[in-house]
Amino acid sequence: MPMPTSEPLKIALCCRTQPRLDATYDLLRGIPGVNVSVVTLGGAYEAIGVLAEQKSDVLVVEADASSASDYEALTHIIAQHPSVVIVLIAADISVDMLRAALRIGLKEVVSLNGDPAELPQALDRIRRSRSHSVATGGQVMAFVSCKGGSGATFIATNLGYALAERSNKRVMLIDLNLQFGDAILYLSDRRPVSSVVDIVRDVHRVDAALLESAVVQVLPNFWVLPAPNDPTAASEIGGADVSGLLSFARSQADYVILDLGRTLDAGTVQALDMSDHIYPVLQQTLPYVRDGKRMLSLFKSLGYSEGKQRPVLSRFDRNADITQKDLEDALEAPLFAVLPNDYKVASASVNQGVPVPKLARSSAIAKSLSEFAGRIDDPISAPGQTSWIKRFLGSRG
Ligand SMILES: Nc1ncnc2c1ncn2[C@@H]1O[C@H](COP(=O)(O)OP(=O)(O)O)[C@@H](O)[C@H]1O
Numbered sequence: 001m002p003m004p005t006s007e008p009l010k011i012a013l014c015c016r017t018q019p020r021l022d023a024t025y026d027l028l029r030g031i032p033g034v035n036v037s038v039v040t041l042g043g044a045y046e047a048i049g050v051l052a053e054q055k056s057d058v059l060v061v062e063a064d065a066s067s068a069s070d071y072e073a074l075t076h077i078i079a080q081h082p083s084v085v086i087v088l089i090a091a092d093i094s095v096d097m098l099r100a101a102l103r104i105g106l107k108e109v110v111s112l113n114g115d116p117a118e119l120p121q122a123l124d125r126i127r128r129s130r131s132h133s134v135a136t137g138g139q140v141m142a143f144v145s146c147k148g149g150s151g152a153t154f155i156a157t158n159l160g161y162a163l164a165e166r167s168n169k170r171v172m173l174i175d176l177n178l179q180f181g182d183a184i185l186y187l188s189d190r191r192p193v194s195s196v197v198d199i200v201r202d203v204h205r206v207d208a209a210l211l212e213s214a215v216v217q218v219l220p221n222f223w224v225l226p227a228p229n230d231p232t233a234a235s236e237i238g239g240a241d242v243s244g245l246l247s248f249a250r251s252q253a254d255y256v257i258l259d260l261g262r263t264l265d266a267g268t269v270q271a272l273d274m275s276d277h278i279y280p281v282l283q284q285t286l287p288y289v290r291d292g293k294r295m296l297s298l299f300k301s302l303g304y305s306e307g308k309q310r311p312v313l314s315r316f317d318r319n320a321d322i323t324q325k326d327l328e329d330a331l332e333a334p335l336f337a338v339l340p341n342d343y344k345v346a347s348a349s350v351n352q353g354v355p356v357p358k359l360a361r362s363s364a365i366a367k368s369l370s371e372f373a374g375r376i377d378d379p380i381s382a383p384g385q386t387s388w389i390k391r392f393l394g395s396r397g
């Protein structure tokens, strides 16, 4: 969300002891352009409740990122409130704590026993970086395959290409299908030398140069971070690693597209938490419908709102037994996009490693991808889409 320079930074403050709370509050109050809107006795865990109740720009919180419970609470805050900047304060800062903080993508860690100017300086940096950036970061879109072979990778890769082509916005596709990821093969014949795993290994020092060295560039504004070749490498990656990686990717790209395959583990759930929208991809046969339903109810149990989910129908066939309406009734959700079935175009594209918008620009798949890309930024998925689907299907829809 854009933040005008003139508006004061709204700060939520949480400290574990009353004297520290009072002292930090006094310090913050003396800083121009800062408005301390909530003051709470507590640490990272209490901050979750504070942020749920009160919108803030910055959370100044006394916590120890290297303790498991604080680490978990901070990771949760980052996932739930990606636009809130966290300033960690602590009496003593250990190397372990610094490392943990950097791992989850926290940039500001201030020692309470150090230079009293540290905190004002940190807030000044935050204020300046906010006035420079127009948005808080790129949009994260997760593609999930309801069943193997749904078309999730095909859509994630080709949509990424279509999105990059239609504007000069920066698009990054991250293949988080860590065991069997093959997204790069849909876009390029280049053999990647690095993967997600190399970046995550170094996530505490990830910067633009490191990321650039690991991605495959497909278009001037479209990059792919491939999955590892070695399927066992996946076990190295946990929720906090994914959190750090995505926080950084979001600061670098306008659209971050994730191919999650159909694995659900700590890493992929963290990725789903941090996604703006989830696109479960399914087809029009009963096994897909069944797994699609399961997938959507799982998302519901993870606490995701209906608006966050945007089911996509792949390989649409007008004459199939299960109609689009049957599908929407079964899912109890409208479809966000529908891609036509075109075996010839899709298999030529996949076999050659050339995306459809490039290989067959005038094909029906390319056209619906382009339309899909044009609707990504729609704030509301459900109400506006009836007309779009009708247009796509013609009067018979
Ligand atoms: N719209 C389509 N029409 C015809 N075939 C398709 C279409 N989309 C995908 N396919 C084919 O389905 C296969 C599996 O798709 P893929 O994206 O790899 O599935 P997933 O990632 O969900 O397992 C691809 O090899 C591709 O050839």
Ligand SMILES: [Mg+2]
Binding pocket: 145, 152, 153, 154, 177, 182, 261
């Ligand atoms: Mg796949």
